[in-house]
Amino acid sequence: MLKYIKHYAESIDGITxxxxxxxxxxxxxxxxxxxxxxxxxxxKADEISRLPLEENTGNKEAHHFENFKHA
Known part of the structure; x- marks a missing residue:
């Protein structure tokens, strides 16, 4: 299969x-x-670096997911 692709690619002008x-x-x-x-x-770099560690992000979707998880 690779031999076929290689042969086909070599026949194309300007492919290099x-x-x-x-x-x-x-x-x-x-x-x-x-x-x-x-x-x-x-x-800003410090704020971004702390994002994965924060529990309360204020994001409604994250809060909704927490409620779904506990239900």
Missing amino acids: IYPVISLLVFFIFFVAVLYHVKKMNKE
Whole structure:
């Protein structure tokens, strides 16, 4: 099966550019996320880091789920 796909892919003209494009998209996305995290203020980062640990989030859906769980 892989041999068939490899043979088919080799017959397509200009297919060698797609791995380069995908690498560039990944690298640009990674750098953008890294830049966003570096520019984030410390208070916001601390707030986000505490989210999974907070019990009372004030979210109505979470409260509804807790009521459903106890019923």
